[in-house]
Amino acid sequence: MIARTTEHLHEAAIGLDQRPPAEIASLLGDGQIAAAASVRGTVPSICAGSEAMARTVGRGGCLHYVGAGSSGLMAAADAQELGGTFSIPPAQIRIHMAGGLPTGVEMPGGTEDDTDGLEAALADLSADDTVIAVSASGSTPYTLAAAHLAKAKGASLIGIANNRDAQLLEMAEHAVLLETPPEVLSGSTRMGAATAQKIALNMLSTLMAVHLGHVHDGMMVNVHADNIKLRARACGIVAKIAAVPEEAARVALDSAEGEVKTAIVMAARGVAREAARALLNDTNGHLRSALERAS
Incomplete structure (x- = not known):
């Protein structure tokens, strides 16, 4: 099995723990900047996805943000800002996060494999809705299960992932591939991958607001x-x-x-x-x- 890009070891990270703090900090910052640049290649998909979101809001449908772990937190952060920033009615926004939105400092990792309750949570999903599914690997069971439900119900599906050929992107009507480089801290997608996800999500929702006249x-x-x-x-x-x-x-x-x-x-x-x-x-x-x- 070929390791996903998000799991690769960064070429400049060898001996990371032996370097001066200033050098480590610079490398960490550069990693975030390099990850952020990945959104430049997503503009066509972002434009199409934002139009789908605007159509959903305009016809009274619901935006469903779905994710697990760090990706879920990025999705939730964007969703929770839509009311205050653009006055999108709360009834038109849903957040589905594996294990539920955390209320404390712990976020159990095992919940991303648990799809129990997801079908009930998306029972009222319809063709008027848009699902924004986010997964760094593009293969998170919870997020893929939501994507399958979206396809079955005829809802628009925006998939955001950081690995090429990810199953989520293959399923998505609007596939947003964020080709972020390997993390400086290997596999820690709360870093570069999540930074790129946040930018992409902000682009989608802000462009949606432009379409809506907001x-x-x-x-x-x-x-x-x-x-x-x-x-x-x-x-x-x-x-x-x-x-x-x-x-x-x-x-x-x-x-x-x-x-x-x-x-x-x-x-x-x-x-x-x-x-x-x-x-x-x-x-x-x-x-x-x-x-x-x-x-």
């Missing part, structure tokens, strides 16, 4: 402002895009019940809240188009 000139115009920092950010976004003073932006945000896009249309075009909402509804939530129609 990004305007690099600003999060569908942010859920539920703390002081985010309320200040939302106010700044309204002021900048609508070209109004911050006080006027705050008034618009209050009147818009915290809806950033609605507040922008109100402040920029001087229309009432319901009229702004109607414009956004007519343009499927795309702010730029709504502003153009209101001009």
Whole structure:
């Protein structure tokens, strides 16, 4: 059996434990940077996958993030940010992690082989949904079982793996191959492989948000402002895009019940809240188009 790339020994790691700390630290950092570069070859798959995710959200379907171990944590991290960053409704996001999301510092490794309960957890999976399955090896039993269920139910399947010819990638409608180099700490995919996975997941979800109209000139115009920092950010976004003073932006945000896009249309075009909402509804939530129609 040929060892997977994620299990290979890094050529510069021989004698690692005998080197000066600064040299080890530099090697560790360089390993992460090299791993991050692997996402450059995934752009076509990322683009197609993000469109599938946007279609799912747009038609009321559910995004299912699936993984085990470090890959599961990367998937969960992306999923848990979608509500606050882009106001994706919680009912449209699911996280399926082998053994469940950890509540303490221990994460049992044996759970990645345990598929019990997965079929029940994905019982309501449908063709309207998208499954984002992440596995460094591309052969994790838990993740593959979820991929099989996705195929059986007709759901879109995005597979993210770090080994060429991985079974997960062969199954996926949208295969994201992250050809990361061997880990400086052999087999520790929480390092380079996980770094590349996080970047790919962030690319997918952010591009999805662009398709949904939740990004305007690099600003999060569908942010859920539920703390002081985010309320200040939302106010700044309204002021900048609508070209109004911050006080006027705050008034618009209050009147818009915290809806950033609605507040922008109100402040920029001087229309009432319901009229702004109607414009956004007519343009499927795309702010730029709504502003153009209101001009």
